[in-house]
Amino acid sequence: MPEFTKSVGFIGAGRMATALARGCVESGLMTVGQLISADPSLDARHAFADQVAGVAVFDTNEPILARADIIVLAIKPQVMPDVLADIGNQVTEQQLVVSIAAGVTLKKLAKALPTDSRLIRVMPNTPCLVGEGASCFSRGSSATDEDAEDIRLVLESVGRVFEVAENQLDAVTGLSGSGPAFVYKMIEALAQGGTQMGLPEELALELASQTAKGAAQMVLTTGLSPAALREQVTSPGGTTVAGLEALAKLEGAEAFREAVVAATKRSQELGES
Ligand SMILES: NC(=O)c1ccc[n+]([C@@H]2O[C@H](COP(=O)([O-])OP(=O)(O)OC[C@H]3O[C@@H](n4cnc5c(N)ncnc54)[C@H](OP(=O)(O)O)[C@@H]3O)[C@@H](O)[C@H]2O)c1
Structure with a gap:
């Protein structure tokens, strides 16, 4: 130190x-x-x-x-x-x-x-x-x-x-400043999927939160890209690919990108006022 x-x-x-x-x-x-x-x-x-x-x-x-x-x-x-x-x-x-x-x-x-x-x-x-x-x-x-x-x-x-x-700094505000709210939304949705498929609410929320934390830690510590890590857990005809296909159909990933863009633009507007 x-x-x-x-x-x-x-x-x-x-x-x-x-x-x-x-x-x-x-x-x-x-x-x-x-x-x-x-x-x-x-x-x-x-x-x-x-x-x-x-x-x-x-x-x-x-x-x-x-x-x-x-x-x-x-x-x-x-x-x-x-x-x-x-x-x-x-x-x-x-x-x-x-x-x-x-x-x-x-x-x-x-x-x-x-x-x-x-x-x-x-x-x-x-x-x-x-x-x-x-x-x-x-x-x-x-x-x-x-x-x-x-x-x-x-x-x-x-x-x-x-x-x-x-x-x-406006883009930083849109990504890491507002980003926790977008990640909370993702965690909430993952947990809701778990409860919909039969898990108790508390367990579903803990699993969703720990999964988000663990996946973030994988990106930060392995040096591998999110795409490479995704490939590692996706086998043809398996469960993950079924989930990713559902996500792609609803343009889930694009929605997160758009959230950052919208938050950045709002930060730019606020800075001009
Ligand atoms: N919290 C976050 O995650 C976060 C993230 C990014 C940026 N920020 C920024 O960080 C800043 C602080 O956020 P915060 O969440 O810590 O806010 P906060 O909990 O509301 O703290 C601000 C404190 O300043 C006091 N205050 C008001 N007038 C003052 C004066 N004239 N002199 C000294 N103190 C005064 C407030 O008292 P009263 O309540 O009596 O007014 C309040 O206790 C904000 O500008 C925010 O934009 C926060």
């Missing part, structure tokens, strides 16, 4: 901030003393303190601005303009500002913060909450290689992380 000596302050101590902070501590990347968070909601502060024992939690953002080397804006996009107006003139050039808010561009962040602020925009996804996230980030023009490496380490504590150009 590389030595990470910087302090990280979360503005917004909601679900995402809690998951990231817990990941950083549980992975051994940081100690609780390096973390700090702020949130106006008492419930959020209590939940954060429960999940990350011993961490300092405040009800205003000033302590974050005063103490953190890395400021993570973990708030909803709707409150971003107010928070940026509030903190804009207090951010210093020693601090890296990271936003995880969906749809808030580097340009919007730069406009509200001092000239040449070091900025990174992140698109995480909900499986970060269970340490299996897929996150992508893009850096602003003043962010350094060290900044990128720091945020990579933080995000790696809750899953996998990739750096992309900012113009790819």
Whole structure:
């Protein structure tokens, strides 16, 4: 584990901030003393303190601005303009500002913060909450290689992380951001097939979920393509081919591709508004 000596302050101590902070501590990347968070909601502060024992939690953002080397804006996009107006003139050039808010561009962040602020925009996804996230980030023009490496380490504590150009973040939103919902739909449908053919609901859901997890793990660990892995389990005249034929008849695979395309287009529209 590389030595990470910087302090990280979360503005917004909601679900995402809690998951990231817990990941950083549980992975051994940081100690609780390096973390700090702020949130106006008492419930959020209590939940954060429960999940990350011993961490300092405040009800205003000033302590974050005063103490953190890395400021993570973990708030909803709707409150971003107010928070940026509030903190804009207090951010210093020693601090890296990271936003995880969906749809808030580097340009919007730069406009509200001092000239040449070091900025990174992140698109995480909900499986970060269970340490299996897929996150992508893009850096602003003043962010350094060290900044990128720091945020990579933080995000790696809750899953996998990739750096992309900012113009790819809408597609990332359509694929890994919205993707968990598409996979839930697939798991639900697989389980329904199981119950329709006589399995108890609970067992069908567990089998469907573990099958999705196992198949994903096969793709990630064998280095084989999904097509090659599919071929390995498909024998002529067998059960899998019968299932795949039914899937093809209903254009099931194309429907998933279209879901990613539609979600990406919606992300592009939202970014323009
Ligand atoms: N959850 C995900 O999987 C996911 C995935 C991708 C991106 N994101 C992005 O991550 C961000 C955080 O999501 P989340 O699910 O963690 O949201 P969340 O649980 O609602 O957390 C946001 C917290 O910020 C607090 N807050 C509101 N105004 C504030 C202010 N002025 N200063 C400090 N804190 C303030 C909120 O308090 P109140 O509730 O009182 O308003 C809330 O506790 C969002 O922008 C979202 O787009 C989340």
